[in-house]
Amino acid sequence: MSNENNNTISFYETGKGIFSWIFTLDHKRIALLYLYSVATFFLVGATLGILMRLELLSPGSDLMHAKTYNQIFTLHGVIMIFLFIIPSIPAVFGNFFLPIMIGTDDVAFPKLNLLSWWLYIIGAMFALSTLLFGDGPADTGWTFYAPYSVKTGTNVSMAVLAAFILGFSSILTGLNFIVTIHRLRLPGMGWFQMPLFPWALYATSWIQVLATPIIGITLLMIIAERVIGIGLFDPALGGDPILYQHLFWIYSHPAVYIMALPAMGIVSELIPTFSHRTIFGYKAIAYSSMAIAFIGYFVWGHHMFTSGMSGDARVIFSVLTFLVAVPSAIKVFNWVATLYKGSIELKTPMLYALAFIFQFLIGGLTGLVNGALATDIHLHDTYFVVGHFHYVMFGGTGFAFIGALHYWFPKIYGKMYNEKIAKTGFTFLFTGFNILYFTMLILGIKGMPRRYYDYLPEFQPLHVIATVGSWILFTGLIIIIVNLIRSKRKGPAAPRNPWGGVTLEWQVPSPPPLQNFDKKPILSKKGPYDFK
Amino acid sequence: MAEYLMVNSGHNRDDQASKLGMWLFLFTELLLFGGLFLVYSVYRYMNQEAFLQASLHLNIAMGTVNTAVLLTSSLTVAMSVSAMQKGNIKVSINLLILTLLFACTFLVIKYFEWSAKIGHGLFPGMEHYNMLEPGEKLFFFLYYFMTGLHGLHVIIGGIFIGIVIRKIKTGKVRPDRYILLENAGLYWHLVDIIWIFLFPLFYLIH
Amino acid sequence: MSKQENEATRVLDDDPKEQHITSFGNLVGIWVGLLLLTVVTVLISVLHKNFIAFSVVTALVIASTKALAVINHFMHLKYDSRVLKVMVYIVFGVFTVLIVLTALDYFTRA
Known part of the structure; x- marks a missing residue:
């Protein structure tokens, strides 16, 4: 089986030594650089999360004081958002597979690609440096809401500067992907012969390019404000703090789709492959990606229903928010319709895809509860919101990320992972996840506010359940990671196409050579999901 | 060893791709300033009278001259691209040098404007400034922040054009390969466009 | 094995078929127009001291017209x-x- 790979030299063997990696222009190596950095920060962020859950095991200050708790949830948020989830799928799997899936040998601007990784590392160093000096990391929450972010003595400026640099890195990735998709598709591959993962990346890239600059300039204003103290967002000095929230969410709401859209792209790859059936409603899924990106720009106000924004604006933002649910639902219906009469194979990646649909559904529907004006007043700033976005971000994107890691593991490393252990890991992760975050939804409805290190004794039983959930979840993570590392070392060699996939990456050797393709890629005339 | 060469390699020369990349970058610049224009609009709406009063401190004549200077520099860059396309390398270089001179003129006038304001104590922290109303303070903060950021872009654009001049002289940019010149021009025009909006919003509130 | 830049130029269906060169005359004409619009916007602002709202709208309309001219001709978007x-x-x-x-x-x- 494996000797079909032997006539090519894999991209691991072209160039040795650390410099051949950190200064590489090969999109596959850059993707792996991203994978290792992103995974490291994910573990740091997860550990901070475990610490928070431990503090919340019983009421009162057990492990840490209020300020430490505030700093930990801020750092957890900043790391998970800016260092893990935004770069996760685009920078890792996008970098590795976008060029292969559209049939070319690299992205359009390989040097910018490398630059974007370096900016990521510099930004990460800046973010972590807040731990080392002065009053420690920011304690504002990852949103850096003014005027508190202007007044607090913690290292907000440095954290904000880090976010600025990371934003620049994200812009470069997006810019690169847009040009790549426009210019480098295999001759004969029209827009609608392109697989759905590139489509999702295309929509994502536009958000990265058009929304990120707004947060950039907003964060620069926060720094200027901290340096010269002009009162830009301080109501006592004529400023308007709600304007900060507008600017912040003009970026950060579309950013939610930077996180979610690529995950939807992954699921759109996993479902047809493991159902061995053409995707249902290809065009609908492609268009809905673009629609989500587009409408997603105009719904940011739903984060500000209780901020003092005008009543009319609240109504309009609420209506727009309901609109964005339509294309999301279109995707879910199409995935489920693809399963119908398919020959479903429950391999590990497929389990993650199905878990994604289940959890994304809970995340999406609780999102509508938050998007409706009346219910939001009750639930705003409670654990319900925390539960909701963890269902979307972790239950959605996080699961898709791990699913993609299993799906493409044979292609990236040329080795098969251990299926049994992988399924065990999934079971722990899935169980722990739902115990942890579904409990949060209930806690929120009962009135537990977010971002407090302390709580009323009546909430304790539910908090204990959530914390136990976090332990199960963490166990699952460790099983998954150990299994993948072991399989990379000792797993059996992987064939070109272990899953019977039909997109172009399954036509190249595992792992691919430097130029990706060792022979002319064959395009099916019936589109990208032609299962005969 | 079997080696398949892609026709659509990411390492091929592709001028259209470079141009598209530049435009995408310009979009990000546009929205960077866009965020500031948003802040400006909101605060002007909330402090109409104060913005009017504060704008009286600005010198319309200097602003108008600077607008003309920047528009002319945009013309010379555009002409430089046309000259390069026609093969007139010498004319192209001279027009770029002219552009750089206009850029310097713009910065010098800007320098005199700023130093006149700062001489009057109109800078955050200075005594005249501290006596202003909150709305006027916001106006001046935005004035310094936006024209300062714009000035920074003028400097970056100037450096970009300087690099292109060097590359023309060493033959790396030439009539059959001038995308770098075009991109430098695009960047310079964007700097011009931003000024086209900054000028009426700060100087012409009357 | 290293990835060298290739000299082959890529052409897609949507790319402009032939290079359009804007003439000096055309560019200078646009430039004159831009200067005239600048004069107009300054004059409107200086002469009508009492029409604040009027002046904001006109100022923005004129600025947008100027920006459009720069984009289409100087930046070559039209072609x-x-x-x-x-x-x-x-x-x-x-x-x-x-x-x-x-x-x-x-x-x-x-």
């Missing part, structure tokens, strides 16, 4: 591919909607 044009207009459109939606909040505050 570029259709894809690029669509992108530019969508970006300006999105930005306008951002401004409008934010303004909506402030205009309707009690």
Whole structure:
């Protein structure tokens, strides 16, 4: 089986030594650089999360004081958002597979690609440096809401500067992907012969390019404000703090789709492959990606229903928010319709895809509860919101990320992972996840506010359940990671196409050579999901 | 060893791709300033009278001259691209040098404007400034922040054009390969466009 | 084995078929127009001291006209591919909607 790979030299063997990696222009190596950095920060962020859950095991200050708790949830948020989830799928799997899936040998601007990784590392160093000096990391929450972010003595400026640099890195990735998709598709591959993962990346890239600059300039204003103290967002000095929230969410709401859209792209790859059936409603899924990106720009106000924004604006933002649910639902219906009469194979990646649909559904529907004006007043700033976005971000994107890691593991490393252990890991992760975050939804409805290190004794039983959930979840993570590392070392060699996939990456050797393709890629005339 | 060469390699020369990349970058610049224009609009709406009063401190004549200077520099860059396309390398270089001179003129006038304001104590922290109303303070903060950021872009654009001049002289940019010149021009025009909006919003509130 | 830049130029169906060179005369004409518009906007502002709202709208209309001229002629967009044009207009459109939606909040505050 494996000797079909032997006539090519894999991209691991072209160039040795650390410099051949950190200064590489090969999109596959850059993707792996991203994978290792992103995974490291994910573990740091997860550990901070475990610490928070431990503090919340019983009421009162057990492990840490209020300020430490505030700093930990801020750092957890900043790391998970800016260092893990935004770069996760685009920078890792996008970098590795976008060029292969559209049939070319690299992205359009390989040097910018490398630059974007370096900016990521510099930004990460800046973010972590807040731990080392002065009053420690920011304690504002990852949103850096003014005027508190202007007044607090913690290292907000440095954290904000880090976010600025990371934003620049994200812009470069997006810019690169847009040009790549426009210019480098295999001759004969029209827009609608392109697989759905590139489509999702295309929509994502536009958000990265058009929304990120707004947060950039907003964060620069926060720094200027901290340096010269002009009162830009301080109501006592004529400023308007709600304007900060507008600017912040003009970026950060579309950013939610930077996180979610690529995950939807992954699921759109996993479902047809493991159902061995053409995707249902290809065009609908492609268009809905673009629609989500587009409408997603105009719904940011739903984060500000209780901020003092005008009543009319609240109504309009609420209506727009309901609109964005339509294309999301279109995707879910199409995935489920693809399963119908398919020959479903429950391999590990497929389990993650199905878990994604289940959890994304809970995340999406609780999102509508938050998007409706009346219910939001009750639930705003409670654990319900925390539960909701963890269902979307972790239950959605996080699961898709791990699913993609299993799906493409044979292609990236040329080795098969251990299926049994992988399924065990999934079971722990899935169980722990739902115990942890579904409990949060209930806690929120009962009135537990977010971002407090302390709580009323009546909430304790539910908090204990959530914390136990976090332990199960963490166990699952460790099983998954150990299994993948072991399989990379000792797993059996992987064939070109272990899953019977039909997109172009399954036509190249595992792992691919430097130029990706060792022979002319064959395009099916019936589109990208032609299962005969 | 079997080696398949892609026709659509990411390492091929592709001028259209470079141009598209530049435009995408310009979009990000546009929205960077866009965020500031948003802040400006909101605060002007909330402090109409104060913005009017504060704008009286600005010198319309200097602003108008600077607008003309920047528009002319945009013309010379555009002409430089046309000259390069026609093969007139010498004319192209001279027009770029002219552009750089206009850029310097713009910065010098800007320098005199700023130093006149700062001489009057109109800078955050200075005594005249501290006596202003909150709305006027916001106006001046935005004035310094936006024209300062714009000035920074003028400097970056100037450096970009300087690099292109060097590359023309060493033959790396030439009539059959001038995308770098075009991109430098695009960047310079964007700097011009931003000024086209900054000028009426700060100087012409009357 | 190293990845060298290739000299082959890539051409797609949508790319402009032949190079359009804007003549000096055309560029100078646009430049004169831009200067005239600048004079007009300054004059309107200086002469009509009492029409604040009037002046903001006109100032923005004139500025947008100038920007459009720069984009189409100096930046050559008029002769570029259709894809690029669509992108530019969508970006300006999105930005306008951002401004409008934010303004909506402030205009309707009690």
